[in-house]
Amino acid sequence: MSRNNIKIFSGALVCEGSKLRGDITVGSGTIIHPSATVIAEAGPIVIGENCLIEEQAKIIHRVPFDQQNKENIPILMIGVHNVFEVDCTVEASKIGNNNVFEPKCFVGSRVTVTNGCTIGAGCHITEEQILNENISICGAKCQMREGLDKPAPQNLQMETLLKMLPNYHYIKKPNMKQQV
Amino acid sequence: MSYITGPEYVRYACTCGLLKSLPNLYFCRHCSQLRCGFCVCPEVDSIFCGKCSENIPSAEAKVKKNKCANCLICPSCQQDLSTRIASKGVVNPDDSKSPAKKTYYLSCYFCGWNSRDVGIPDQTSPTGGWPERENVHSNRLQELLDSYKQIMLSQKQQKENDKKKKFGKFVSYTDRTGITASALRKRIGIPDIPHAMLRKPKLPESSTATTEVEELPDKFFTQEIDLLEVTTIEQRLLQPESQPVTVDKLFPAHKQLSIKKSLRCRHCERNVSKPEYNPNSIKFKIQLFAYYHIPEVRLVKVGDLKRGQPCEIIIKFTNPTQHQTTITILNLDLAEQERYVEEQQMMDISENLEVLSLQFKQPTSLPSLPGSQPSSLLSLPPRQPHLTIKSRKIKQTVNSTVEIPQSVFILPPRDDAAEYDDSNDTHNIEDDSNLVIWRKSNKVCIKLLVNIHEGETIGEEVFCGFTMDHVYTNIIAANFENKQPQKLNHKVRIFLNLGKM
Structure with a gap:
């Protein structure tokens, strides 16, 4: 693995115990729990503002299986207000805003996630597809349904975490100024 | 947990001849026999809603079609729906202090x-x-229900009338004169009104079959199907009266009620499992699982399975009871079980013959006593027990034999504290070192030799079996009569799947 190049904007809360590899940019207001993993293997990862990445969550930017070199691989852009819950694995090629990845779900590298999607607990999504807006997937059969609205943001939880986490964990210092 | 759900390598033969793993078996303390799910009679103890934990009497549940009146489930994923609050402005917009107007909607967290x-x-x-949705067919259904109820009533009446006729030829004095009530009415000139119960029930309008069916709209051929719009089979069957085709017609459904069931031994009619009545409680009043009474056998290690040479297997015995037990390994002896089953069958046949002969005797001994009960009722034994399960032959064949050890071994009682106590691991039990290879608190590992039969091919699964004879301490009798606990030898046939050769 090449050297790490991690940019953390002020206002973001990245715990020291998290595992960040490669070229990663963390937007302000984003919380990364200890023992969460973000690996920018194929190319840079840009995480938007106010995302929540919980324990054991894994966000991996992989080189596709049918590709040998790392050329022509776009940046993995993750939008704002996304929630990555405990022990989810997300390898999606593009992630929009306001998505929720519930515990132990798996999203493969051929999937494009747009906005307001909910991937239910334990659901495995691997086929090449573009998830439309406000899709929610749940159950053992990965049943899909389209909602009217995006899932509610977890503002209260984020506020609590912003207060509580620095009391018990070492925090990586933000090295970038507030985005304009 | 994988032990409970995983493949069944060790199976116990139930008294009825079926093979089950230990957690699937019950042990009737009164008969001192193993009972499987087929040898017990399930009964509904209470009906309750799993969400609001409310007990509902069975009559009420029947009226409500076994659905909870208050709890709703999601029509999309069949999980419980929860109520959410949404605030919608204030009650009085002019008054700045007026509380926010709250509205509630249903939402599925799943x-x-x-x-x-x-x-x-x-x-x-x-x-x-x-809002409940009106069933479009409710009128028709009510009509059908009513008419069938009427048919039932009139048939009942018919039967009673038939019975009455046996009493005597004449029901009333008018009958004796040869003029019935209806004939009398006709003679006087009053229109004849048949008896309310004798009236022919009005049959509902029968539905008519039609050959004209609506044409299938073209859109099914021309338009691409949007799976997000179409409901699944489960979603449709959840609402049998409307069976919505598209997702925008899904309405919340009432939650199905759950039951607590108790299990009764079919032989002695005593409970082997009885849950507590309170729906909030998950405990049992009576809980006679075999897991708590019969020593548990687990496969620890299986040596090389080769034909012509003995294979060494190590199995672990665990004593779940509070009493010391002695275990003897005996021959499987399937022939004995077969004999037992045949004996039982013979007994059944002879019993049946007795019943039959009784039935034949009855009519001759009781010559047409007026008003007597139908003879078929008399011939029945005073109280028929529940349907008893007949034992059958064990179907499992074994293709290897276990070399039966000469010595026996002792299993100490279970001690929950022993797990945390490392000091007293010394026990004064003299073991046959050829048989017992390891021992700790209530667990013992023994070594057995298995010979695979001649003529078995490679790749075949090897089964072996033995009879475990253990001393079972029955504390029921002791509790009743203040006697010493009763000790008896209980035998179980155990089958092991050793894997492929």
Whole structure:
């Protein structure tokens, strides 16, 4: 693995115990729990503002299986207000805003996630597809349904975490100024 | 947990001849026999709603079609729906201090469905008053129900009339004169009104078959199907009266009630499992699982399975009871079980013959006593027990034999504290070192030799079996009569799947 190049904007809360590899940019207001993993293997990862990445969550930017070199691989852009819950694995090629990845779900590298999607607990999504807006997937059969609205943001939880986490964990210092 | 759900390598033969793993078996303390799910009689103890934990009497549940009146489930994923609060402005916009107006809607935390998706208006009270959907066929269904009830009534009446006729030829004095009531009415000139019960029940209008069916719309051929719009089979069958085809017609359904069931031994009619009545409790009043009474056998290690040479297997015995037990390994002896089953069958046949002969005797011994009960009722034994399960032969064949050890071994009682106590691991039990290879608290590992039969091919699964004879301490009799606990030898046939050769 090449050297790490991690940019953390002020206002973001990245715990020291998290595992960040490669070229990663963390937007302000984003919380990364200890023992969460973000690996920018194929190319840079840009995480938007106010995302929540919980324990054991894994966000991996992989080189596709049918590709040998790392050329022509776009940046993995993750939008704002996304929630990555405990022990989810997300390898999606593009992630929009306001998505929720519930515990132990798996999203493969051929999937494009747009906005307001909910991937239910334990659901495995691997086929090449573009998830439309406000899709929610749940159950053992990965049943899909389209909602009217995006899932509610977890503002209260984020506020609590912003207060509580620095009391018990070492925090990586933000090295970038507030985005304009 | 994988032990409970995983493949069944060790199976116990139930008294009825079926093979089950230990957690699937019960042990009737009164008969001192193993009972499987088929040898017990399930009974509904109580009916309750799993969400609001309310006990519902069975008559009420029947009226409500076994659905909870208050709890609703998600029509999309069949999980419980929960009520959510939404504030909608203030009650009085002019007064700045007036409280916020609260409205409630239903939402599913699992799949994200909510009542606003299908246009159900928000409610002002949290307990609901959610609009029920009218069944379009309800009139027709009611009509059918009513007419069948009438048919039932009139048939009942018919039967009673038939019975009455046996009493005597003449029911009333008018009958004696040869003029019936209806004939009398006709003679006087009053229109004849048949008896209310004798009236022919009005049959409902029969539905008519039609050959004209609506043409299939072209859109099914021309338009691409949007799976997000179409409901699944489960979603449709959840609402049998409307069976919505598209997701925008899904309405919340009432939650199905659950039951608590008790199990009764079919032989002695005593309970082997009885849950507590309170729906909040998950405990049992009576819980005679074999897991708590019969020593548990687990495969620890299986050596090389080769034909022509003995294979060494190590199995572990665990004593779950509070009493010391002695275990003897005996021959499987399937022939004995077969003999037992045949004996039972013979007994059954002879019993049946007795019953039959009784039935034949009855009519001759009781020559047409007026008003007597039908003879078939008399011939029945005073109280027929529940349907008893006949034992059958064990179907499992074994293709290897276990070399039966000469010595026996002792299993100490279970001691929950022993797990935390490392000091006293010394026990004064003299073991046959050829048999017992390891021992700790209530667990013992023994070594057995297995010979695979001649003529078995490679790749075949090897089964072996033995009879475990253990001393079972029955404390029921002791409790009743203040006697010493009764000790008896209980035998179980155990089958092991050793894997492929």
